[in-house]
Amino acid sequence: MDPRGLETLRAVGTQGGVTAAAAVLHVTPSAVSQQVALLQREVGVPLTERVGRGVRLTSAGEALAAAAVDVAVALERARAACDEFVARPQGVVRVSAFQSGAQLLLPALLTRVASIDGITLECTDEDVAQDDFVALTDRMDVVVAHRPDDGAGWAAQGVLVVPLLREPLDLAVPLDHPLADRAEVRPEDLRGLSWIAVREGFPVAGVLGAVGAQSGAAPRILHRVNDFHVVEALVAAGHGVSLLPRYTFGGGAHVRLVPLAGVRAGRRIDALLRRDRAERLVVRRVLDELRALAAEIDVA
Amino acid sequence: MDPRGLETLRAVGTQGGVTAAAAVLHVTPSAVSQQVALLQREVGVPLTERVGRGVRLTSAGEALAAAAVDVAVALERARAACDEFVARPQGVVRVSAFQSGAQLLLPALLTRVASIDGITLECTDEDVAQDDFVALTDRMDVVVAHRPDDGAGWAAQGVLVVPLLREPLDLAVPLDHPLADRAEVRPEDLRGLSWIAVREGFPVAGVLGAVGAQSGAAPRILHRVNDFHVVEALVAAGHGVSLLPRYTFGGGAHVRLVPLAGVRAGRRIDALLRRDRAERLVVRRVLDELRALAAEIDVA
DNA sequence: GGATCCATGTAGCGACGCTACATCGTGACG
DNA sequence: CGTCACGATGTAGCGTCGCTACATGGATCC
Numbered sequence: 001m002d003p004r005g006l007e008t009l010r011a012v013g014t015q016g017g018v019t020a021a022a023a024v025l026h027v028t029p030s031a032v033s034q035q036v037a038l039l040q041r042e043v044g045v046p047l048t049e050r051v052g053r054g055v056r057l058t059s060a061g062e063a064l065a066a067a068a069v070d071v072a073v074a075l076e077r078a079r080a081a082c083d084e085f086v087a088r089p090q091g092v093v094r095v096s097a098f099q100s101g102a103q104l105l106l107p108a109l110l111t112r113v114a115s116i117d118g119i120t121l122e123c124t125d126e127d128v129a130q131d132d133f134v135a136l137t138d139r140m141d142v143v144v145a146h147r148p149d150d151g152a153g154w155a156a157q158g159v160l161v162v163p164l165l166r167e168p169l170d171l172a173v174p175l176d177h178p179l180a181d182r183a184e185v186r187p188e189d190l191r192g193l194s195w196i197a198v199r200e201g202f203p204v205a206g207v208l209g210a211v212g213a214q215s216g217a218a219p220r221i222l223h224r225v226n227d228f229h230v231v232e233a234l235v236a237a238g239h240g241v242s243l244l245p246r247y248t249f250g251g252g253a254h255v256r257l258v259p260l261a262g263v264r265a266g267r268r269i270d271a272l273l274r275r276d277r278a279e280r281l282v283v284r285r286v287l288d289e290l291r292a293l294a295a296e297i298d299v300a
Numbered sequence: 301m302d303p304r305g306l307e308t309l310r311a312v313g314t315q316g317g318v319t320a321a322a323a324v325l326h327v328t329p330s331a332v333s334q335q336v337a338l339l340q341r342e343v344g345v346p347l348t349e350r351v352g353r354g355v356r357l358t359s360a361g362e363a364l365a366a367a368a369v370d371v372a373v374a375l376e377r378a379r380a381a382c383d384e385f386v387a388r389p390q391g392v393v394r395v396s397a398f399q400s401g402a403q404l405l406l407p408a409l410l411t412r413v414a415s416i417d418g419i420t421l422e423c424t425d426e427d428v429a430q431d432d433f434v435a436l437t438d439r440m441d442v443v444v445a446h447r448p449d450d451g452a453g454w455a456a457q458g459v460l461v462v463p464l465l466r467e468p469l470d471l472a473v474p475l476d477h478p479l480a481d482r483a484e485v486r487p488e489d490l491r492g493l494s495w496i497a498v499r500e501g502f503p504v505a506g507v508l509g510a511v512g513a514q515s516g517a518a519p520r521i522l523h524r525v526n527d528f529h530v531v532e533a534l535v536a537a538g539h540g541v542s543l544l545p546r547y548t549f550g551g552g553a554h555v556r557l558v559p560l561a562g563v564r565a566g567r568r569i570d571a572l573l574r575r576d577r578a579e580r581l582v583v584r585r586v587l588d589e590l591r592a593l594a595a596e597i598d599v600a
Numbered sequence: 601g602g603a604t605c606c607a608t609g610t611a612g613c614g615a616c617g618c619t620a621c622a623t624c625g626t627g628a629c630g
Numbered sequence: 631c632g633t634c635a636c637g638a639t640g641t642a643g644c645g646t647c648g649c650t651a652c653a654t655g656g657a658t659c660c
């Protein structure tokens with residue numbers, strides 16, 4: 001019962017296929033297939049079943065994959081047990097964040113960590129659909145993800161969720177917009193506006209709908225743009241209004257952010273990481289910095 | 301961080317040396333040495349230190365060895381997670397017991413388990429000094445051990461202790477002895493007797509001393525014999541009296557067992573097993589039978 | 601101080617797991 | 631309904647890793 005094989009099985013489960021698993025493990029699909037077959041012969045029960053032209057874990061496979069995390073956790077804990085004796089944590093930590101989160105957090109995080117000797121940060125921006133954030137934890141140590149304020153959260157299948165901060169979503173209007181000088185706007189003020197929203201399935205896509213429901217009329221959505229900078233440019237040019245995160249775009253000179261009153265609009269920013277990764281001392285250290293950093297922003 | 305390497309390190313710790321560890325792992329000392337060296341290079345801290353002509357685990361080594369158990373537990377739990385799906389438990393379980401415990405328990409245990417299909421029992425009798433019982437758990441799945449009634453128990457370093465039963469120690473006298481017809485004897489009746497005891501360091505060696513203290517005079521020990529059958533033969537031939545376990549030797553026709561009153565004399569019989577072994581479904585099943593069996597004897 | 605025991609290096613060999621390639625089955629599309 | 635594309639799985643070949651056997655270096659016991 002090789003931990004490597006267990007990890008492979010787990011990846012097949014989370015990535016939803018042999019080829020995808022092979023990609024995150026940096027091996028060929030054949031190797032993954034062989035590993036799973038080996039494991040299967042060892043335990044004597046089918047671990048995967050064909051569905052269409054792909055595969056899926058059987059219930060036994062799911063059970064084994066769940067147990068695989070515990071093995072990984074135990075292994076990392078063993079490694080950490082030794083690290084206690086070898087001075088301070090060191091190593092490389094891979095951090096990914098969605099675009100605007102990266103803009104908000106990564107520069108300051110890198111600054112903080114740069115002062116710690118021995119820790120190397122590898123950052124990436126990964127903006128994916130809501131459901132795909134957890135899958136990123138297979139490639140990354142820490143995944144900064146966002147979700148709607150009231151959202152159900154993450155399908156926490158052995159993945160650790162560390163809340164970082166809540167960021168309000170404000171109404172973004174051009175500088176010369178009638179609402180631009182208001183201290184705040186209420187849902188009923190929003191009727192008749194033309195909106196720029198994010199694509200369906202992406203985080204905070206549902207927030208606009210909720211706000212619209214409060215205003216009494218369904219919002220008229222003209223464009224669907226995921227990149228907030230593009231949204232900002234469109235809003236500035238008078239092509240519509242939008243909801244933009246306060247901390248990330250509050251300082252911009254191109255648009256005016258007006259707080260929403262009478263309706264709760266915001267997004268939650270969390271750090272997602274696999275339980276075994278969380279056992280690494282370096283990862284914990286970076287996570288601590290990230291949380292401290294987020295706390296500073298949150299009180300601001 | 302290979303579990304096999306961790307297991308090797310653990311064995312070096314519990315067995316107290318490379319050669320001894322190699323013996324229980326069925327490999328050459330060279331292989332053990334290489335494994336430890338490899339592990340050491342991986343974690344970057346010394347795991348062993350030379351002491352005399354042997355080695356000992358450093359504090360880091362101890363920590364890692366302790367963590368190694370958790371890894372083994374997690375691995376076995378993973379295996380067990382699959383076994384839930386594959387009908388009933390099966391496999392081979394190695395059971396060892398000290399001589400008189402083996403006589404008392406193993407026949408009935410084998411009978412019980414024989415009716416369960418798929419479980420194979422490998423039994424051994426291993427009578428070792430009190431301190432060496434835990435080390436046996438590296439070679440065995442279940443180790444039946446005994447200790448004095450009031451004894452401090454086992455240095456439970458990650459080893460599981462399952463109490464089985466308490467067996468009173470009675471005074472064993474020849475059939476024609478003056479005390480043979482007594483319903484019970486009190487400590488003061490024991491003054492002036494010639495004793496046959498077990499060797500120092502072996503279980504229940506101290507019990508006789510405690511009984512002697514109650515009688516007011518140190519018992520006169522003529523012989524030191526570990527095998528209770530030899531003791532029985534010696535007692536029967538009139539070469540002295542002894543303390544013998546009630547359930548194991550009560551039915552014998554060669555000596556008379558007279559209960560002791562006014563002093564607590566007995567031994568505790570426990571099952572010892574490594575935590576990871578306890579995760580195996582088969583082992584649990586056998587252990588259940590063993591406990592049920594012991595409970596029957598205990599109420600008798 | 602010689603004999604012995606224990607741990608540790610070194611050479612060689614076997615086994616295991618990977619890659620590359622071929623094959624088979626399944627779903628998508630014209 | 632045939633063709634194409636994709637995904638999983640076998641097979642051959644090769645590199646690597648870990649083991650055994652043997653030799654070496656200390657440390658202890660008599």
